[in-house]
Structure formats: C-alpha cells, structure tokens
Amino acid sequence: MFGGVPRMKKFLHLDLDAFFASVEQLDRPELRGKPVIVGGSDNRGVVSTCSYEARAFGVRSAMPIALARKKCPQGIFVPVRYSRYQEKSAEVRAIYKAYSPLYETMGLDEAYLDVSHYDDAVPVGKELKRRIRQEVGLTCSIGLSYNKSLAKIASDLKKPDGFVIIRPHEALDVLRPLPIGAIHGIGKKSQELLEKRAIYTVEDFWQLSLDEVVQMFGKLGYSLYNRTRGIDEREIVMDRPVKSISRETTLPFDVYQSDAVLPIARELMNEVITDMKEEQVIAQTMTLKIKYADFTQRSKQQRVAPGADWSTVLEELVDAFDYSSGIRLVGVGVSNFLDKNHGPHYEQLTIFPLLRDKGSTALE
Numbered sequence: 001m002f003g004g005v006p007r008m009k010k011f012l013h014l015d016l017d018a019f020f021a022s023v024e025q026l027d028r029p030e031l032r033g034k035p036v037i038v039g040g041s042d043n044r045g046v047v048s049t050c051s052y053e054a055r056a057f058g059v060r061s062a063m064p065i066a067l068a069r070k071k072c073p074q075g076i077f078v079p080v081r082y083s084r085y086q087e088k089s090a091e092v093r094a095i096y097k098a099y100s101p102l103y104e105t106m107g108l109d110e111a112y113l114d115v116s117h118y119d120d121a122v123p124v125g126k127e128l129k130r131r132i133r134q135e136v137g138l139t140c141s142i143g144l145s146y147n148k149s150l151a152k153i154a155s156d157l158k159k160p161d162g163f164v165i166i167r168p169h170e171a172l173d174v175l176r177p178l179p180i181g182a183i184h185g186i187g188k189k190s191q192e193l194l195e196k197r198a199i200y201t202v203e204d205f206w207q208l209s210l211d212e213v214v215q216m217f218g219k220l221g222y223s224l225y226n227r228t229r230g231i232d233e234r235e236i237v238m239d240r241p242v243k244s245i246s247r248e249t250t251l252p253f254d255v256y257q258s259d260a261v262l263p264i265a266r267e268l269m270n271e272v273i274t275d276m277k278e279e280q281v282i283a284q285t286m287t288l289k290i291k292y293a294d295f296t297q298r299s300k301q302q303r304v305a306p307g308a309d310w311s312t313v314l315e316e317l318v319d320a321f322d323y324s325s326g327i328r329l330v331g332v333g334v335s336n337f338l339d340k341n342h343g344p345h346y347e348q349l350t351i352f353p354l355l356r357d358k359g360s361t362a363l364e
C-alpha cells in the first residue's frame with residue numbers, strides 16, 4: 001500500500017461496533033436482531049450505547065432515556081455492565097497488541113495502532129477483523145490511512161463491520177463532502193459556530209484562510225486547518241502506567257444509612273478488582289470517597305495487607321462515615337501498587353483527581 005511514497009506512516013483505527021449493545025446481544029442471544037438500548041432502566045439516565053436496530057428508530061448515544069423510550073417504545077432497555085465490557089475490551093486488546101508495540105486505546109471500544117512496520121498493512125486489518133469476530137464474537141470497523149485523523153475518518157465511513165482504506169491521493173476527495181463535524185476536534189459547539197457562517201462541509205471549511213481559522217479556534221485552529229486538508233502529524237500516545245484505579249457512582253437519590261451504602265460500594269469494589277486483575281497490579285491502599293448532599297466531599301483511606309480480605313476493609317471504611325445528612329455519590333479506589341521490581345513502596349497518592357486516567361463511570 002502507498003506505493004511510491006517514501007517513509008509514509010501507516011495508522012490503523014479500530015472501532016468496535018455499538019460495543020456495549022453488541023456485548024449484550026452476544027451474551028443474550030434473545031436480544032440479537034432487536035433494538036437494544038444500554039443505559040439504565042429508569043428515566044433519569046442517558047443512552048450509553050444502542051444497537052443498530054435501535055438506531056433505525058432515531059435513538060442515539062447520550063440521548064435521555066425518556067426520549068429514547070418515546071422514539072422506540074419497543075426498545076429493550078438494559079443496564080450498563082461495565083466490568084463485562086472491560087473484559088471483552090481486554091480480549092480485543094490482547095489480539096491487536098500482538099500486531100504493533102505502538103497502540104493507543106481510546107476508551108473501551110477504540111484504538112489506534114501504528115502499523116508502519118508492515119509493507120502492506122491491509123492483511124493486518126483483515127486478520128484483526130476476522131480474529132475479533134471469531135475469538136471475541138464481536139464485529140469492528142477498521143480504518144487504515146497515513147495519519148490518525150484519516151484512519152479514524154476511514155473507520156467511520158462504513159460502519160458496522162467496515163474496512164476502509166484512504167490512500168494519500170484519495171484523501172482530499174474523501175474529505176471534501178464530509179460534514180465538518182466529522183473532523184476530530186470539531187464538536188457540537190464549533191459546528192454550530194461554523195454553521196452560522198454557512199460552513200457545513202469540509203469543502204466549505206476550505207474557503208476559510210488559516211488566519212480566519214486560528215481567529216475562530218485559537219491554537220487548535222492550526223490542527224483543524226491541517227486535518228481538513230489531510231495533514232496530521234500526531235503520533236501514537238502510549239497509555240501511561242496506571243497509578244490508581246477507582247470507580248464512583250452518583251446515586252439516583254440521596255442515601256442516609258450505611259446499610260444502603262455497603263452494597264453499592266461492594267459493586268464498585270468488584271469493578272475495581274476486575275480492573276486490578278486486568279492491569280495485573282496489587283494495591284496496598286483502599287479509599288472510600290463520599291459526596292454529601294450539599295456537595296462537600298470526604299475520603300478515607302486504609303492500608304490493605306497483601307492477601308487481606310478487601311470486603312472487610314471496605315466494610316470498615318463504610319462504617320467510618322456519618323451518613324445522617326445524606327450522601328449523593330460513592331467512590332471506591334485502590335492505589336499504592338506493589339512494585340514488582342523493588343518490593344513494596346508506600347507513596348501516598350491523592351487518587352480521585354486521577355480518576356480521568358481510567359475514565360469516569362458516573363452512571364448518571
């Protein structure tokens with residue numbers, strides 16, 4: 001591929017199709033072919049993911065559940081099972097990791113791979129699709145191109161189960177008719193801003209000068225100007241080593257008793273334990289975080305001896321708080337990982353500000 005162009009890089013973008021909904025359909029065959037909407041069973045939440053059958057009714061991610069019910073009354077609404085999706089995501093990662101040491105995960109369902117070391121990366125993409133289907137039971141869409149931005153655009157062009165290659169000489173023709181929102185970095189707000197200036201497509205955007213784009217978007221303007229022209233110099237950003245793992249959840253109503261907190265904390269802890277296994281780390285500190293009804297926040301930590309029973313420590317932490325004024329959020333975290341090479345170390349970490357490392361899972 002890319003014959004005649006010297007030292008051209010090759011990036012592959014892999015995107016699992018309707019991931020959460022597909023896992024539900026894989027685990028529960030009776031849901032296959034049906035409009036499955038993942039994202040909570042009450043009317044307070046938003047749609048996390050929905051199957052393609054539900055998309056046909058106009059249901060979309062981030063749509064309020066109540067609206068999704070209106071659009072698709074026959075929809076099957078199922079709660080988010082985050083730890084199960086993490087398991088499946090890890091299975092997929094175990095496959096693609098073998099093809100390149102340079103990979104970058106974007107959430108549970110997307111990844112970039114630098115596949116520049118293959119003379120021909122097309123068979124790699126085909127093999128990844130086949131193996132993920134056979135070994136994990138899921139379909140994915142793959143985009144292959146000479147930079148990250150175009151690889152992502154390519155994976156989006158023929159979803160689900162697509163495989164699209166954008167070669168250098170095709171890039172501008174592919175970009176030209178795309179809605180401007182398809183460009184990475186142009187969100188809803190930017191799109192509205194552009195539409196006010198009658199800019200709807202990439203081709204419309206081309207009419208703006210670099211100065212105008214920078215005036216509108218600041219520093220990001222340079223990247224956007226380039227990306228809309230098929231230029232993107234970004235490299236793979238490898239995942240940083242994990243220093244803490246945590247989960248938190250906003251409660252559907254304020255809770256006043258430790259009896260009510262414990263089962264929620266246990267559930268969060270189970271997700272954290274799944275993560276620890278996946279990351280192959282052993283934590284030595286557990287933290288419980290509570291947010292009160294008035295939004296003040298407290299956390300308490302306890303050391304955990306290797307091999308000790310997590311649930312006992314968790315119970316002690318839950319009992320250490322006063323719930324009489326009502327709480328609205330519970331978080332459970334672990335940190336202070338056993339250093340495999342240098343024995344135990346006892347660095348103190350403020351773990352909750354690092355939550356973003358693992359992605360927030362507030363199930364609101």
Ligand SMILES: [Mg+2]
Pocket residue numbers: 015016017018019109110
């Ligand atoms: Mg996806």
